[in-house]
Amino acid sequence: MxxxxxxxxxxxxxxxxxxxxxxxxxxxxxxxxxxxxxxxxxxxxxxxxxxxxxxxxxxxxxxxxxxxxxxxxxxxxxxxxxxxxxxxxxxxxxxxxxxxxxxxxxxxxxxxxGLSYQIDHEVFQRIECIDFSVRCDDGRDLNKLTEADFIIIGVSRTSKTPLSMYLAHQQYRVATISLSPEVIVPAELYEIPTEKIIGLSIDPRVLQKIRSYRVELMDFSSEIDYVKLPRIKEEIAYANQVMDEVASKIIDVSYKSVEEIAVEILRTE
The missing domain is CATH 3.40.50 (Rossmann fold)
Structure with a gap:
């Protein structure tokens, strides 16, 4: 001693x-x-x-x-x-x-x-991916598109944001971009390798139900174009055209959970 x-x-x-x-x-x-x-x-x-x-x-x-x-x-x-x-x-x-x-x-x-370090590193990575997905949601911070593992595109209310958060928890960096006939597709999207871009399609009537429920929750008028079937079909047709040009895979999300969609996306790796 x-x-x-x-x-x-x-x-x-x-x-x-x-x-x-x-x-x-x-x-x-x-x-x-x-x-x-x-x-x-x-x-x-x-x-x-x-x-x-x-x-x-x-x-x-x-x-x-x-x-x-x-x-x-x-x-x-x-x-x-x-x-x-x-x-x-x-x-x-x-x-x-x-x-x-x-x-x-x-x-x-x-x-x-080093097991504790591995766990700490995984937690840090998950937080970083969540932060990235929040900052790059709905077409924001387009300069970071090249850093994304996946870029999810589709019309409004096709579960793009919930899906990006789910994948972020799996340690993937995800950006989302909404497609609409009145909005020009960001030029940056055409510079991204197609294997990173995933398109989400949906049955028009299913989307109409989802949007109608959303409008009801927000206490908006049910007569707006957002929930009318002709307008929805127009949006989907436009989105499908864009997705055919840039996406490596188009997933029909009509009757799928976020988890099921994520599984299909990860199969593209």
Missing amino acids: TESTDNITIYTISDFTGKTVNTVVKSVMIQFDLAAASIKKFNNVCSLEKLSGIIEQAREEENPILVYTLVLPELCQYLEDRAAEYNLLAIDIIGPYLNQFSEIIDRQPQLEI
């Missing part, structure tokens, strides 16, 4: 980024006023050879303390054995917790290096 705090050298050893072990060590140093202690950080330690070299280096220190977060049992056991052999102080940050939880829930840990 180290009796003096003078000349303490703390070795932080991790099989990945070292974020966990270094955060713990920093907190401990503050609690014990160990600002004078030096820290040597060793990340991505995934082999016995590399671990052995670190231990040999620590043996040359006056007051070394080895603090580690190693998931692989063979590395942990090797460090424990060498520490006992050379009378080195070694502190396992994560091992005891893994063992206790394993006993409590009667299940073995996955023992995957």
